[in-house]
Amino acid sequence: MPGRIAVEYEQPLAAGGACSTRQAWAHVPPEPAPAERAALRQQIRRLLRQNDAVMVAHYYVHPDLQDLAEETGGLVGDSLEMARFGRDHAARTLVVSGVRFMGETAKILSPGKTILMPDLDAHCSLDLGCPPAAFSAFCDAHPERTVVVYANTSAAVKARADWLVTSSCALEIVAALAAAGQKILWAPDRHLGAYIQRETGADMLLWNGACIVHDEFKAFELQALKQQHPQAKVLVHPESPADVQALADAIGSTSAILKAARQMAAKEFIVATDSGMLHQLRAQNPGKIFHEAPTAGDSATCKSCAHCPWMAMNGLADLARVLATGANAISVDPALLPRARQPIDRMLAFTAALRNGQAAAGLVPHLGAA
């Protein structure tokens, strides 16, 4: 298939243990010519209106989709903002531009809505690297631990969890659980898990997963780039390795990186996250300069090009097609829905209470095994 690329990712052979390298694939659509692009944008606007649909797009998808979401009353955001917006919006159809777990999360929260995605094969190495059966066995082996999983997981893994977190609320939730005396079983991202462990001092047992994009940022090369741009501040996503985090001026989720870039007085930044973020960073900060943090460089397997090959599968033509035909509707096993929703609802209630200034510790019930 033209445009099909191989993508390598890691899957733990045993919980917390060594990983084996697996191969998946991604299909990156060709860039439309300017006239076709304008026609597709027009068509999508019309179909959104006709279908009572709204777009929800992640910061890592193509700038065309981010712009269209904003222009049509939808949302561009991180996975926490996407979940909240999709749940609360009145539209009957949500068109989720991102990767599959984001569409599944939207469906879990809004089972009565139609959730469409441009490409259902847009995966995530964290999701692929945390198979439900192996994860379930890991949980069974540690029944005394509260199970906290990252949003980048399947519905079945969420259904084994006590809490869901995204990178924008993980620290607060784990800190509150630790303060309530709970020990944590964490999955799937090992770098984010280790970061939370360092920051909160929580007792955490980590699954050994990684994001294929952030895992590739390199500390030695980043140090060299810092020397070329001594005034630049370094913004790092916590899915990056610890030695890259150690060079950061600010560490945080995509939303936190955007906020830091807006609020810091610096005029120049080096950014260690998916290069799709550069669109919003530049749009929100005219006059500031943003450099991509270095990876190992482009490779034949597209493992190290600082842009998620699965996020890149979202394109205008497929978006127009699914709106026109209703194809690519997300479904989640109805038997999983109520249990998978629990940890998401807990997260949304916790973050809503935090925003309203309620004490976090009072929101954490004592939880036994899932």
Ligand code: SF4
């Ligand atoms: S950037 Fe990493 S964490 Fe995000 S969807 Fe791609 S593989 Fe998953």
